[in-house]
Amino acid sequence: FLIDKGNHRHFMAKEIHEQPEVVGRTLGHYLDMSSGHVALPFELPVDPATLSRLTICGCGTAYFSALMAKYWFERFARLPVDVEIASEFRYRDPPLDPSGLTIVVSQSGETADTLAALRCAKGKGQKILAIVNVASSTMSREADVVAPTLAGPEIGVASTKAFTCQLAVFAALALAFGRARGVLGAKEEARLIGELMAVPGLMAQALKCESAIEGLAREIGKVRDVLYLGRGAAYPLALEGALKLKEISYIHAEGYAAGELKHGPIALIDGDMPVIVIAPKDAVLEKTISNMQEVAARGGRLILIGDENLARDFAGEAEASIIMPEFPADFAGMVYAIPIQLIAYHTAVVMGKDADQPRNLAKSVTVE
Ligand code: G6P
Numbered sequence: 001f002l003i004d005k006g007n008h009r010h011f012m013a014k015e016i017h018e019q020p021e022v023v024g025r026t027l028g029h030y031l032d033m034s035s036g037h038v039a040l041p042f043e044l045p046v047d048p049a050t051l052s053r054l055t056i057c058g059c060g061t062a063y064f065s066a067l068m069a070k071y072w073f074e075r076f077a078r079l080p081v082d083v084e085i086a087s088e089f090r091y092r093d094p095p096l097d098p099s100g101l102t103i104v105v106s107q108s109g110e111t112a113d114t115l116a117a118l119r120c121a122k123g124k125g126q127k128i129l130a131i132v133n134v135a136s137s138t139m140s141r142e143a144d145v146v147a148p149t150l151a152g153p154e155i156g157v158a159s160t161k162a163f164t165c166q167l168a169v170f171a172a173l174a175l176a177f178g179r180a181r182g183v184l185g186a187k188e189e190a191r192l193i194g195e196l197m198a199v200p201g202l203m204a205q206a207l208k209c210e211s212a213i214e215g216l217a218r219e220i221g222k223v224r225d226v227l228y229l230g231r232g233a234a235y236p237l238a239l240e241g242a243l244k245l246k247e248i249s250y251i252h253a254e255g256y257a258a259g260e261l262k263h264g265p266i267a268l269i270d271g272d273m274p275v276i277v278i279a280p281k282d283a284v285l286e287k288t289i290s291n292m293q294e295v296a297a298r299g300g301r302l303i304l305i306g307d308e309n310l311a312r313d314f315a316g317e318a319e320a321s322i323i324m325p326e327f328p329a330d331f332a333g334m335v336y337a338i339p340i341q342l343i344a345y346h347t348a349v350v351m352g353k354d355a356d357q358p359r360n361l362a363k364s365v366t367v368e
Pocket of ligand 1: 059060061062105106107108109110111114157158159361362363364365
């Protein structure tokens with residue numbers, strides 16, 4: 001069937017804007033909204049209650065979705081998680097429990113290193129669950145169970161909607177595992193599902209920050225380096241934000257755990273380099289706020305992504321604030337992904353770069 005850009009200049013813009021819909025669709029595939037329970041559309045290949053450890057492998061953006069999932073599996077299911085870059089995992093001869101579970105996560109389902117990680121884990125007796133967007137892919141065929149992301153075809157080389165749909169699947173799985181392991185009660189599960197169901201609407205609200213981001217992008221387009229900071233589940237988003245910006249604008253960017261600021265990157269703070277702080281109202285916000293103060297105290301260019309209260313508190317210190325809606329932050333990563341993606345996209349556009357077809361990158365990397 002025909003895939004077009006609709007009213008957008010690039011597929012990437014279209015795909016960013018599709019997210020409320022496709023994340024809603026993906027969540028609907030895994031949750032029973034009327035009962036407030038997770039309703040996985042497949043049998044898990046292992047009983048989560050018997051697992052002592054979970055391994056998740058991916059590359060690029062998919063790897064960052066797995067990093068965020070670790071926070072959720074640990075918190076909601078009290079399950080230790082190893083998140084692995086597929087190309088490291090596969091060559092390391094990792095010791096794996098033969099009755100354990102490996103999750104591979106991939107938009108294309110064809111990435112050579114992730115496929116090799118799947119085969120490596122399978123060869124050691126692990127069961128494989130594949131979170132993939134392309135249903136007919138090799139990973140889908142070789143996995144024991146396929147958990148589809150229902151993002152639809154993703155054309156922009158830099159992944160956007162596949163990422164947030166991966167997060168949606170991981171969130172549902174983490175809740176299912178939490179129930180199976182006796183960590184989450186029915187009431188807690190229903191509360192968290194209520195939060196998940198609100199995510200697509202919150203993403204739609206987050207998209208309203210686009211015009212503010214267009215202004216910001218004109219400034220970012222002039223710099224050489226950008227630092228992204230995040231703490232807790234916002235840390236993987238800092239990594240993803242830096243990756244997106246590098247991929248399509250060719251500006252050097254780094255993502256850092258906010259607590260690591262003092263162990264190195266603080267030396268880089270000056271009046272030139274924007275420091276983008278991803279600061280949802282979660283349990284570690286107070287700690288992130290102290291990092292923001294450290295940046296401001298050193299004359300850094302503080303750009304904050306947070307809710308209105310935070311923006312008000314930092315009105316004097318921040319060069320720009322991207323305002324997000326206020327909501328319980330358990331699954332804030334999906335909502336805060338939107339400004340992260342828009343910053344990269346609009347920066348590439350103001351710089352005259354082709355956001356859909358960045359140089360040297362391929363949508364699906366089937367070489368090792
Ligand atoms: C390429 C793409 C990235 C993607 C990565 C993994 O490098 O440019 O956007 O995250 O591959 O792809 P996969 O299809 O496995 O998710």
